[in-house]
Amino acid sequence: MAAPHEQEPLATPQANEQPSVVSFETPTDAVKTWAPGVLLPTLNYFRYEELLPEIYFASVDSGDWTMLSATELHVLRTSAAMPDALRSRLVRAHLLLDETNIDEYCRRLASRHFFLNEGPTLHILVVTRRCNLECIYCQAAEGRDRRGQMGVETAEKAIDRALETPARSLIVEFQGGEPLLNFPAVRAAVLRAEERGRALGKRVEFSLITNFTEVVTEDILRFLLGHKVSVCISLDGPREIHDRNRNRAGCYDTLRANIRLYEGVWRELRSEAVVLRALLTTTRHSLAAVAEIVDTYVDCGIDHLAIRPVTPVGRGRGERCDLDYSGAEFLVFWHGVVAEVLRRRELGLDLRESHLELFLQKLFANETGHMDIRSPCGAAIGQIVYDTDGGIFTCDEGRMLDDDRFMIGNVASPLRDALASPKTRAILESSIAEQYYCDYCACKPFCGVCPVLHYMDDGDLVGDPLRQRRCSVYGGMLRHILRLFATDGNARRTFAEIVETSWDR
């Protein structure tokens, strides 16, 4: 055990050095100067909050974290005697920096922010604003250019711009409206990206989000699967919920028929196991239907749930009672889904949920992940949106507003012009979490703010993240995972399994 810490005077830095940062040494430590003004060991800046009675979750900027008892927190708050076991744990979690871990901490800090220097990797082409459905929560329903359609020439120019990114590997995603209503633009963009990507030595992957209704044909599926376009469908659960959210009967049955068609074409063209991704947007109808929703997904052969709350953009911002639920109500629903995932995994089913997986990776695999849950957010530096008329937007949410506030350029000009514009810089700066209350929140290294939502709520890029549902939702998800980790051995084993599998992928 280390000797009790006594309040001894700190070593005095040289006169020409920066003001001293408070050191946190015990009498057994030899105080070392690591950099002008930094004496080691020293207590890092950490954020903490009470997770369970008398148990605190504490994290640092590198995404390392630990749990502290009330007594241990008291030690840190009062510079009291520090037992060796606590000291070792704090060094491992980089809450305490000494000469054995400070360089590694800097490396982890850099690797966690690798995306700052990577260039945008996700390029979203909004090939049409039109849709054959009128979903009650549609985010894209009230944006600019509501009937717009992207021409083939614009689609090809968008691909040329996308390939100007310094990133060596990128994803081109097709969105709408319903993107399959403008299949010529999708086809042209895929062919152009394949050709130009090969010539430039860049890896391009494709993704397409569709409602999977009557817009799907076998020829379209042949093209998509033949060109390895990853298809993501909207599936809100069993027939009653799915069709009610779409304001139209029969959508669910059409979707099921299209899944069968998709599986048939896949097996014909590809040798690996069928993969179909799906998104579930939560409405009030979903909240009490956890088991039915999971059953529907399993029944459709989809083992990866992606549960999300309604984004308060477009029609999702309306005041329909179907969409009116609190962050707390959503979390109860999501907790139920997680419980179902854990239960069914114990029965041998390889079921996953995207936010569970994402936050596990953030907590256990030092992943940053997800464009809009990081700091700074992915606007422009992680993702770019090319609208139907060639306008370039910072992000998916930004293009859904009625105005051009988040438009940063046009496909007619080089991508560099858009990325380097003062407007882009201002938007990015407004998403740096350190300037908000977030800098005191233990969830900060795993979370992020959204300037678009600030703008919608407050008419300003800089707003109050605490007032937004996403704060309670993302923080709530993280805390739930941590509580399960701390109290439930089965969950802990399953989490390790999920991260290990994800890590391997």
Added chain:
Amino acid sequence: MKVAVPKGVYASEVVMLSVQPYLADYFVAVSEDGDVLRISMSPRKSDVPPANEGEFLNHLQHATFRCQRQRETAELRRILLERAFSHYR
């Protein structure tokens, strides 16, 4: 809820930090009165319970430590970030 705290013990930045998490659910007023800061909170909606004074006082304790740590480590954080990103130059 109405609370008065001594200015000599709780700096105004600590009080401002402590009231932040309450802004979503409460109307909050902070005023200066001689040697004390007065804080009052009333629910924005009828289904929100009144703020708990004890909870708020605990918030003040944690906020004091957080502000202190943020101040004491500002230079350290700057140096660590500079080191972490030095290879981007």
